[in-house]
Amino acid sequence: MTDTPTEPLKRTPLHAAHLRAGARMVPFGGWDMPVQYSGLKAEHDAVRTGAGVFDVSHMGEFRVTGAGALAFLQSVTTNDVSKLRPGRAQYNWLPGVQGGLVDDIYIYMVAEGEYLMVVNAGNIAKDWAHLNAHTAGFDVQLTDESDRWGLMAVQGPKAAELLQPHVNVDLSTKKKNAYFAAKLFGFGVMLARTGYTGEDGFEVFVEASEAEPVWDKLLAIGLTPAGLGARDTLRLEAGFPLYGHEFSDTIHPLSSTYAWVVKDKAHVGREHISLAPAHKLIGLRLERVPVREGYPVKVSGHVVGHVTSGTSSPTLGHPIAMALVEAAHAAADTFDVEVRGKDHPATRMDLPFYKG
Amino acid sequence: MTNTPSDLKYAASHEWLSDDGTVGITDFAQEQLGDVVYVELPEVGRVVEAGETIAVVESVKTASDIYAPASGTVTAVNDALTASPELVNSAPYEGGWLFRLDVTGEGDLMDAGAYTSANG
Numbered sequence: 389m390t391d392t393p394t395e396p397l398k399r400t401p402l403h404a405a406h407l408r409a410g411a412r413m414v415p416f417g418g419w420d421m422p423v424q425y426s427g428l429k430a431e432h433d434a435v436r437t438g439a440g441v442f443d444v445s446h447m448g449e450f451r452v453t454g455a456g457a458l459a460f461l462q463s464v465t466t467n468d469v470s471k472l473r474p475g476r477a478q479y480n481w482l483p484g485v486q487g488g489l490v491d492d493i494y495i496y497m498v499a500e501g502e503y504l505m506v507v508n509a510g511n512i513a514k515d516w517a518h519l520n521a522h523t524a525g526f527d528v529q530l531t532d533e534s535d536r537w538g539l540m541a542v543q544g545p546k547a548a549e550l551l552q553p554h555v556n557v558d559l560s561t562k563k564k565n566a567y568f569a570a571k572l573f574g575f576g577v578m579l580a581r582t583g584y585t586g587e588d589g590f591e592v593f594v595e596a597s598e599a600e601p602v603w604d605k606l607l608a609i610g611l612t613p614a615g616l617g618a619r620d621t622l623r624l625e626a627g628f629p630l631y632g633h634e635f636s637d638t639i640h641p642l643s644s645t646y647a648w649v650v651k652d653k654a655h656v657g658r659e660h661i662s663l664a665p666a667h668k669l670i671g672l673r674l675e676r677v678p679v680r681e682g683y684p685v686k687v688s689g690h691v692v693g694h695v696t697s698g699t700s701s702p703t704l705g706h707p708i709a710m711a712l713v714e715a716a717h718a719a720a721d722t723f724d725v726e727v728r729g730k731d732h733p734a735t736r737m738d739l740p741f742y743k744g
Numbered sequence: 745m746t747n748t749p750s751d752l753k754y755a756a757s758h759e760w761l762s763d764d765g766t767v768g769i770t771d772f773a774q775e776q777l778g779d780v781v782y783v784e785l786p787e788v789g790r791v792v793e794a795g796e797t798i799a800v801v802e803s804v805k806t807a808s809d810i811y812a813p814a815s816g817t818v819t820a821v822n823d824a825l826t827a828s829p830e831l832v833n834s835a836p837y838e839g840g841w842l843f844r845l846d847v848t849g850e851g852d853l854m855d856a857g858a859y860t861s862a863n864g
Contacts, residue, residue, distance in 0.1 A: 428804050429779045617778070617805055676826075677782050678802045700781040700804045707781075728784070728800065 400445035401538045401599035409613055416616055417510030419446040424615040432621050432702040434612035435585050436744075439544030441611040442619055444591070445599065448512035448534040450519065452503040456527035461495065461503060464522050466641075466661065468651040472497040477565045477580050481641055481649050482515060483657035488637040490518045492629070492649075496567045496580060506539075508631045522656060538599025542611060543589035543622075545744070550609055551590060555579070559590075573605045584619065586626025586744045621699050624708060627671065627740030633681060633696045634710055640665035643712055645739055667693060668718035671737040674707040677727050679734070684726040685711045692717040695725060701741060708741050709734070746771040746863075749837055754859035755813040755851060760837065765845040767813060769801060771836050772863050777803040780832040785821040786843055792816065794851030799842055801832060813853060816845035 397420035406413065411422035422443065424431060434440045452461060461469040467480040474497050482490040491511045496504040507515045512534055519530055542551060548559045556571040557579070567580045578593040594602050607613060620630070629635050629644050642650065643665045650661055672685070672695075679698040684691045693713030701708045709725070717723075724731035748770065752760040758773035774780065784800040792798050792812045799810035821843045825831060831840035854862065 424778065427778060621804060677784070678804075678807070680807060700802070702779075702804060 398446070400443055401596040402443045402445060402540075402603050405600050405603050406443065406613075409607075411613070411615060414616070417446060417508070419509060421446060422613070422615040424617045425613045428615070428617040428621065429702045431612055431614035431618035435544045435587055435614055435618060435622055436703055437545065439542060439546040439550050439589070439611050440614035440618070441603070441606045442541040442543065442614050443539075443603070444541050445538045445596070446509035447539055448507040448509065448515065448532070449537050449539075449593075450505045450507065450516065451531040451533050452505055452528060453501060453531070454526070454528040455501055457501050457503055460523060460526040460528040461505075462653060462655065463526070464519060464656050465493075465495070466650040466655055468653060469495060469503075472503075474499050475567050477567045477582055479649065481646075482518065483641065483655060483661055484518075484637055485657050486637075487657065487660035488639055489631070489635045489641045490637065491515050492631055492635055494580075494582060496578075498567075504533075511631065536596060538594045538596045538602070540592045540594070540599070540603060540606065541583055541585075541589060542592060542606065543583045543585040543587050543614075545587060547587070547589040550611060554605070554609065573602060575602055577602070584626075584628055585622040586628070586740060586742055587622075588744070620697075621702055624697050624699055624710065625701050625703055625740065625742035626744070627710070627742075629669065629710070630697060634669055634712075639712065640667065643667045644669045664715070666715055667712045668715050669696070669710055669712055669739075670718055671739040671741055672709045672711055672723060672725065672734040673737045673741075674709070674725065674732060674734045676707070677732050678707040679709045679725045679727060679732070683709075685713055685734070686724040686726060686731060687717050687720055689724075691726075692723075703742055708737070710739070746775055747837070748772070748856045748860050750856045752837070753813070753850070753853040753855065755811065755853055756862065757811045757813075758863075759810060759813045761813040761845075761847075761850070761853060765814070765816065765819070765847045766841050767810075767843055767845060768836055768841040769810065769832065770859070774833045774836045774840070777801065777806070777808060777833075779804050780829045783825040783829045783832065783842065785825065786818045788818050788821060790818045792818065792845070794849065801842075802829075810842065812845070813851050814845055814847045815849040815851070816847040818843050819846050820844040 406422040583589040683695040685693040698709035782802040
């Protein structure tokens with residue numbers, strides 16, 4: 389055996405605040421992140437019925453500027469960035485040059501010729517290299533601002549009500565995917581009406597040095613701190629694919645139900661996306677036994693796919709899973725999932741499992 | 745503070761064993777696992793060696809193997825966990841017990857003091 393030197397885990401600007409709150413910390417995408425504070429189910433339920441706050445500062449931010457910023461973004465993404473207007477945000481994909489996705493991302497339009505791109509934490513270095521490899525011929529500058537920003541996701545049906553008294557903007561005028569400057573508790577922030585839980589909410593971009601006081605004030609007005617555990621059960625109930633599970637460099641992106649993210653335009657890797665996917669992402673419901681990533685999915689005793697994400701749904705009270713199965717079997721109503729050598733019946737459920 | 749009764753013996757892998765051969769997981773272990781949603785119990789009559797995987801406790805997030813703290817034969821399993829797996833969280837030393845063994849030989853077990861020091 390040899391000892392492989394490992395990089396020390398990175399810390400978000402809220403690391404000390406998590407330790408103070410008694411969070412259980414785990415390595416995630418190279419970061420030391422809170423997986424839970426009071427308990428996964430309590431945090432999950434707080435986001436479904438009240439409001440919670442997640443530290444998502446580990447995600448990456450790239451600023452894209454220049455007269456050719458739009459043309460560049462059009463060429464490296466699948467969605468139509470020209471539909472964006474200043475103050476609007478859009479979900480988008482970075483297709484790969486050999487199929488699959490480099491990442492799934494959010495693009496926020498700041499002004500003409502200026503955009504902010506938010507990328508997955510574990511993909512920051514890969515995305516940065518990919519984007520820089522495709523700038524030739526475009527009048528565009530890329531800036532990695534990942535260390536500049538603290539990012540918090542305030543999520544839940546009571547998010548707007550709880551934030552409103554502390555923000556200098558009428559939140560009722562800000563619809564889904566709005567992106568705007570505001571003062572929050574007197575701190576200058578950017579707010580986006582976006583999120584990853586299936587609930588209403590806001591993502592709060594704050595200078596890293598001001599993240600901790602803003603976090604403390606968010607807890608003080610009644611937001612429940614929520615960790616990666618609840619973030620995963622919430623996003624799975626909402627049917628949201630997660631990079632590294634439902635998306636990857638090798639999974640055909642149209643296996644998911646997100647065909648709308650691909651618009652008819654020229655872009656990197658278009659020839660791969662135009663091919664029909666061999667697999668489809670489906671939802672499964674089980675009665676009792678939770679199923680986990682990698683478990684085989686069968687039809688009539690034959691393996692036709694595997695589970696990509698699985699959990700016991702805190703809201704629905706039974707196990708749920710997403711699975712990639714051969715396209716020919718994707719319309720079947722019943723499957724079996726093999727758990728520790730035994731087959732357990734599963735029924736197909738439409739995604740999302742839960743609608744807020 | 746987690747509860748570690750002094751009349752039980754403990755495995756490093758967080759199972760407890762009582763004098764009558766009853767096995768469960770510790771208060772410390774259930775707290776680490778979080779909400780238990782499913783328990784897979786062994787067949788009655790199964791002969792097991794100490795240290796062998798014998799059951800699985802699943803929380804919302806993960807599946808955790810349970811190891812036999814002693815060698816012996818399974819004489820009973822806690823059927824109440826089929827309908828109420830959360831008993832493992834709420835009563836790890838009482839209603840949340842997992843199975844009972846006719847013990848033929850104990851594994852490497854600790855007393856409550858040693859287990860508490862190891863997981864302080």
